[in-house]
Amino acid sequence: MDGMQVALPILGIVAVAAATFYAVSFAEIREKSFRDLDESEESENGGFKSSLSSRERRARRKAEKQSKS
Template structure:
């Protein structure tokens, strides 16, 4: 048998195994990050949003009006 006839299928199997490994690893990492996010939200330690620009403008306008 020629070396290409044996080597090519083996190379294909190794490539598919590597792609599967990375796909499963990334899926597990994504699931873990979503679980961590849900856990942090349930503890109320999660992301705190800053004031929106509309609220900032309204508070500045109120401060200016209070000065006069």
């Protein structure tokens, strides 16, 4: 029996196993990130922070700089 006839099916099995592993891993990571997003939205009373929060941060930084001077 030729060595290639044995090696080819083994390499195919290894390749399919690796592809399955990565597919399952990425699915779990995606599921976890959606779960984390849902939890963060619940803790923030739902939704994303508006651009107003960045304006507030800039205003605080400016006030801190002025108070230090």
